[in-house]
Structure formats: structure tokens, C-alpha cells
Amino acid sequence: MKIRKAVIPAAGLGTRMLPITKSMPKEMLPIVNKPVIHYVVEEAIRAGIDDILIITGKGKRAIEDYFDRSFELEYYLRERGKVNELRQVEEIGEMVDIYYVRQKKPLGLGDAILYAEKHVNEEPFAVLLGDDLIVSEKPGIQQLIEVAQCYSSPVIGVEKVPRELVDRYGVISGTELDRELYEVHNLVEKPSPQEAPNNIAIVGRYVLTPEIFDILKEIPPGKGGEVQLTDALRELAKRRKILAKLISGKRYDIGTFEGWLRANIELSKNGGGLR
Numbered sequence: 001m002k003i004r005k006a007v008i009p010a011a012g013l014g015t016r017m018l019p020i021t022k023s024m025p026k027e028m029l030p031i032v033n034k035p036v037i038h039y040v041v042e043e044a045i046r047a048g049i050d051d052i053l054i055i056t057g058k059g060k061r062a063i064e065d066y067f068d069r070s071f072e073l074e075y076y077l078r079e080r081g082k083v084n085e086l087r088q089v090e091e092i093g094e095m096v097d098i099y100y101v102r103q104k105k106p107l108g109l110g111d112a113i114l115y116a117e118k119h120v121n122e123e124p125f126a127v128l129l130g131d132d133l134i135v136s137e138k139p140g141i142q143q144l145i146e147v148a149q150c151y152s153s154p155v156i157g158v159e160k161v162p163r164e165l166v167d168r169y170g171v172i173s174g175t176e177l178d179r180e181l182y183e184v185h186n187l188v189e190k191p192s193p194q195e196a197p198n199n200i201a202i203v204g205r206y207v208l209t210p211e212i213f214d215i216l217k218e219i220p221p222g223k224g225g226e227v228q229l230t231d232a233l234r235e236l237a238k239r240r241k242i243l244a245k246l247i248s249g250k251r252y253d254i255g256t257f258e259g260w261l262r263a264n265i266e267l268s269k270n271g272g273g274l275r
């Protein structure tokens with residue numbers, strides 16, 4: 001199973017981060033000196049991905065502008081001999097092939113993934129959410145890609161979280177196949193701590209196969225009236241083997257102010273985001 005393509009859904013409204021997200025995409029919030037989505041794109045590139053599709057929506061133009069070349073800015077920097085700044089700006093414009101498609105309405109993560117169907121064109125693909133920033137020696141998504149290639153199965157990235165926080169996540173249950181690897185039998189989206197089968201929570205990294213699209217088209221809206229990827233994966237688990245892999249590394253939940261601030265403090269301390 002060769003995985004070359006990645007999908008980054010970035011069309012959510014980011015209501016937990018209001019009011020800043022009223023006029024600014026959540027994915028463009030800075031972590032030290034780069035927007036969150038820059039780190040996510042870098043993670044995909046480090047894992048060998050050479051084709052990225054970003055699902056955008058209303059008010060997300062800043063993401064396209066960020067990854068585009070900026071000839072005016074480059075001219076200005078060149079004229080003034082600002083060589084380091086020029087190199088930095090040019091490099092962003094040349095990182096990787098990035099394509100965009102707009103989700104018409106923010107109907108949920110599952111609906112956003114459906115917009116990738118034409119682009120992935122029958123190939124398995126990686127999914128990375130900007131809500132989770134993973135700092136690790138081996139890129140988080142690469143850890144999943146290796147498992148997907150070894151078992152020829154879709155793989156979900158998971159992490160053990162404190163039980164009282166399970167209601168922020170999708171939670172899986174299954175049998176442990178190996179250290180840090182599970183065969184998934186069931187998935188529940190945002191269960192209460194009482195109803196959660198355990199504390200193994202889905203984080204924003206997946207390797208999926210194209211059969212997910214037909215399921216996404218069939219399933220009704222779930223929690224919050226949104227088409228939930230977790231619901232589609234539960235259905236997929238009934239039809240074929242799917243795996244979950246505990247991702248090693250430090251994860252920051254950028255979908256909340258607390259996680260975003262912590263990422264900024266910790267990455268600025270060790271110079272992680274800076275050049």
C-alpha cells in the first residue's frame with residue numbers, strides 16, 4: 001500500500017476558539033512564528049507525502065495565500081537584501097503540491113472528507129487534522145503509514161487520555177494485537193466518561209482507503225447534526241479489519257486555547273518553531 005496523498009480538512013468554523021476565529025481561520029493561528037497548518041504540512045512532507053489536498057470553506061482564503069508565492073513580498077525583500085527572510089518566504093511557496101477544494105457547508109468532518117473523493121482517485125490516503133499538533137522524532141502520520149503498509153488496513157491514530165476528558169474525543173474499543181496496536185471493533189463519538197468503553201481516544205491522524213466514501217454517503221448525520229467520520233469508521237470496522245495505533249510523541253490540542261497556549265510556550269522554550 002503506497003501512500004502519497006494527504007487530505008487536510010480545514011473547513012470547520014472553530015467555534016471553540018471564538019471570537020478570534022470570526023475573521024481568522026483556526027488553522028492560521030500562530031505556533032511561535034508559523035501557523036498551525038504549516039506544521040501539519042511539514043509533518044506530511046516528512047512522512048513522504050508529495051500531494052496535499054486542503055479542504056477549505058468560507059473565510060479560509062488566508063490559508064491559500066500563505067502557501068502561495070508572494071512575488072510582491074519577494075521583490076521587496078530582494079531589493080532590500082533581506083536574504084534570510086526571502087529564503088524563508090520562497091521556501092513556503094515551494095514546499096509541496098497543494099490543491100484546494102471548498103466544502104460548500106460545514107456539515108461535519110465526514111462531509112469534508114467526501115470532498116476528497118475525486119482527488120484521491122481510488123488510492124489510500126492520509127488525513128491530518130490541524131486540531132492536533134504532534135511533536136515527535138518520527139512524524140505521527142508516518143507511524144500510521146508504516147502500520148497501514150504492513151497490514152494493508154486503514155489505521156486510526158489514538159492516544160490514552162484522562163478518563164474525564166473522553167467526551168472531547170471519539171473513543172475506540174478493540175483487541176490489543178501488539179504493543180500500541182489494536183484491532184478496532186467499535187467506535188463512539190464523544191461519549192460521556194460513564195458510557196466510554198475505555199480511554200483510548202482518536203487523535204487527528206488517519207490512513208484511510210477509498211471505501212470510506214461510499215459509507216460517508218450512506219450514513220445519516222450523527223452527534224451535533226454533523227456527518228461524523230467516527231460513524232463511518234464504525235461501519236467500516238463491520239466490513240473489514242481496521243487498526244488503531246497509539247502515536248508516540250507529544251500532542252497538543254490546538255482546538256482549544258489551553259492547548260494552543262501550551263504549544264506556544266513549550267515550542268518557544270526549545271526553539272521548536274523558530275529558525
Ligand code: UTP
Pocket residue numbers: 009010011012013014015016017026055103105106107108109111112129130131255
Ligand atoms: P472540529 O470538530 O474541531 O470542528 O473539526 P471545528 O468547527 O473546526 O471546531 P469547533 O469544534 O467548532 O471549535 C475537526 C476537523 O474537521 C474540520 C475542521 O476544520 C477540523 O480540522 N471540519 C469540521 C471540516 O473541515 N468541516 C466541517 O464541516 C467540520
